[in-house]
Amino acid sequence: xKITLLxxxxxxxxxxxxxxxxxxxxxxxxxxxxxxxxxxxxNVSAFSVSQIKEKEGKLILKxxxxxxxxxxxxxxxxxxxxxxxxxxxxxxxxxxGKDIVFVIGGAYGFSDxxxxxxxxxxxxxxxxxxxxxxxxxxxxxLYRAFTIMKGEPYHHE
Numbered sequence: 658x659k660i661t662l663l664x665x666x667x668x669x670x671x672x673x674x675x676x677x678x679x680x681x682x683x684x685x686x687x688x689x690x691x692x693x694x695x696x697x698x699x700n701v702s703a704f705s706v707s708q709i710k711e712k713e714g715k716l717i718l719k720x721x722x723x724x725x726x727x728x729x730x731x732x733x734x735x736x737x738x739x740x741x742x743x744x745x746x747x748x749x750x751x752x753x754g755k756d757i758v759f760v761i762g763g764a765y766g767f768s769d770x771x772x773x774x775x776x777x778x779x780x781x782x783x784x785x786x787x788x789x790x791x792x793x794x795x796x797x798x799l800y801r802a803f804t805i806m807k808g809e810p811y812h813h814e
Contacts, residue, residue, distance in 0.1 A: 658754045659689035660799065663720055665713050665763040666697040668792055676793035680800045687803040692792070693720060697763070706765045714768025717760060726755045727775045729767060730795060732785070734778030739812060742779075742798060743805035749777075759799075761791055 668674045677692065684690045695716045701709055721727055726749060737745055749757055762771070781794060804811035 658750060659691070659756050660684075661690070661756065661758045662692045662761070662792065662796060662799075663695065663717065663758050664692065664761045664788070664792060665695050665717070666788065667694050668692075668789060670789045673789045673793050677796055680793065680796040684796065684800045684803065687800075687807070690799070692796075695720065709763065710765050710768040711770075713763045713765075714771045717762070717767070717771050718774060721758055721774065722756070724755055725758045726752065727777075728757060728759050729771070729775045729778045730759060730761045730781065730791060731767065731778040732780055734780040736780050736782070739798065739801050740805055740814065743802035745779075746799070746802045747806050759795065761788060761795070764788060 668677055681690060681692060695713070698704070698709060698712055704712070728749070760767075760771070760775075767775075781791060781798070786794060801812050
């Protein structure tokens with residue numbers, strides 16, 4: 658079983674990239690983990706929002722295997738406290754050893770096809786974060802969840 662963070666667009670902001678690398682390198686001590694970046698669409702000004710979501714959706718779905726458990730990071734998803742997220746993750750991991758793919762969409766969200774394919778949606782906050790920044794925040798939460806599951810002292814309640 659492995660975990661993948663699938664994102665639309667490259668991680669370009671230096672401090673975001675550094676944070677993402679920091680927590681990714683810590684996370685691999687607990688689970689096989691990788692970040693996969695789908696290139697951002699070119700000439701998007703020529704497309705409508707629905708066309709952008711459709712095109713990005715096709716690229717997202719191309720990266721997902723039929724056996725993957727797909728969880729979208731979505732503003733309408735369920736919010737968890739860190740301990741609750743650790744419990745959710747542990748439960749998700751125990752469902753038949755499927756690989757888990759967490760997906761961060763583009764600026765306009767996901768296509769209907771991606772929503773139809775997903776197995777769940779989570780939200781990090783009621784606030785909106787940049788699609789760059791949420792990568793580091795989420796991977797830190799993944800790392801935190803594994804330290805909680807292992808009973809390590811990183812998280813304080």
